[in-house]
Amino acid sequence: MEENIPDNQGGARHSRSNCELSQLSQLAELPVDTLKELARICRPLRFQTGQIVAHEGERPDFIGFVHSGILRMQKTLEDGRQHIVGLLVEGDMFGRVFDGPLNVSVESVADAEVCAMQRAPFESLLLRSPELDRVVLLNILDELDRARDWMIILAKPKVKERLAGFLMVLCSRFAGVDHILRAGSGTIDVKIPISRTDLAHLLGSRPESISRAFHALADGGSIAIKKPDLIEIQDMDALCVVAGDEDAGNHPTMEHLLEFLHGRDD
Template identity: 55%
Template sequence: MRNDSGHGAADALATIPEIADLPDEIRAELKTICRIRRFAQGQLVTEVGDTNEMVGYVIDGILRMQKTLPDGRQHVVGLLVAGDMFGRVYDGPSPFAIEAAADSEVCVFQRARFEALLARFPELDRLVLLHFLTELDRARDWMVVLATPKVRGRLAGFLLMLCTRYRNVGHLFGDADGRLTIRIPIGRPDLAHLLGARPESVSRAFHALADDGILEILRPDLVAIRSIEDLAEEAGEPELGDGLTVETLAQAAGGAGR
């Protein structure tokens, strides 16, 4: 872990839209207690059972939440991307470990000082509550994905979640000649853990979706989505595809310079 960073505290906080919209007084208080830390891929951010003396936001990179099963296997239970909050406010030990899935930069606050600000500023307290509600929504969506019996359906659900719940994470999306491209933010072994499948099964699922014209494999970590509607149907969640098209998502990605 390194404390030096390309972002200063003020710059880092400005990259988090919800915090950037807070009143100047609150942002000034947050700046005084903010520390920027960098974690190399594979480094632990917090361990299982940590009392979590810090809370923070992901500024850049990907963090994975994982639990160790009784037989020693590690199971990825979720991802944290730019703008996501981590750490347990007003709570005890962490039930899972958090590890950098890629080189990552985070903005951290000493928990007691952050909690003191929550008590002083209702706007900040509301922001944390909204984060928890968003996290709960993601967990519910993920339960639906994992209930899909076929691996290709689970993979489609994962890609659909990237297009919906994570659509504001700029570096994951791009526009290639009007096609929406998605960079898979974790490696195949981690993705297999996340989907409850074997890596070879995930690879077959990618190729099956490609053979059916739902996506195009550009690289092992990069795909182009041909039909959001078909992706949603494959995931068993057609309503999540309502109002979304490859064209509009690709235009949004291109318009943001991605």
């Protein structure tokens, strides 16, 4: 019954008459025709913090593109707890094209704008637009890679290592998201978008251990805890060493990030 675009039932509001699809970097290079068709079948939705965008086990009538804000994907365990399996930010896609029900729930972590593509016309357009098809395919492949990176982080035996890996992911993947990363004077501030409890579930631990791991990293000098949910990265290399050097040279350097972030502010 709730398998429709949640514009009425879900409490989401239309933000504009149509999405500014070309702002999404992944879609920007599509042919004009395709973009026009996308705009026609797209409905912009707006979600407040904590709202459910899509329910696990349902088959929403839309494929979502995140336009702004942060969403989280989570699975519901038998005991009712929620387990986060990924975060979605600007440019990310969710929904199962051509396929059955979702097996994750999607919930907004911060106020979010989502472009909802009606399923049937979107799938039809996929068949006619090889370029769009390719964008969707690559998006899913990227998501798969990120899930595998997570697997490596989660397989670290110590909480401190997993937490450091999590911070590295935040730095490398969410650099373009203003809500999460900001440049300070020679340092980088990271906003932790989820609570200690959720972070504990995500990293396979408990809130207390997460807290201790944060302070252990701080004692090591690689980070500083400005507020419980605001971390200052002081030594990216040290953090990377703690994380276990997961991907040799594949992580962003402090200098690179600072340059990028300051460049954005100008």
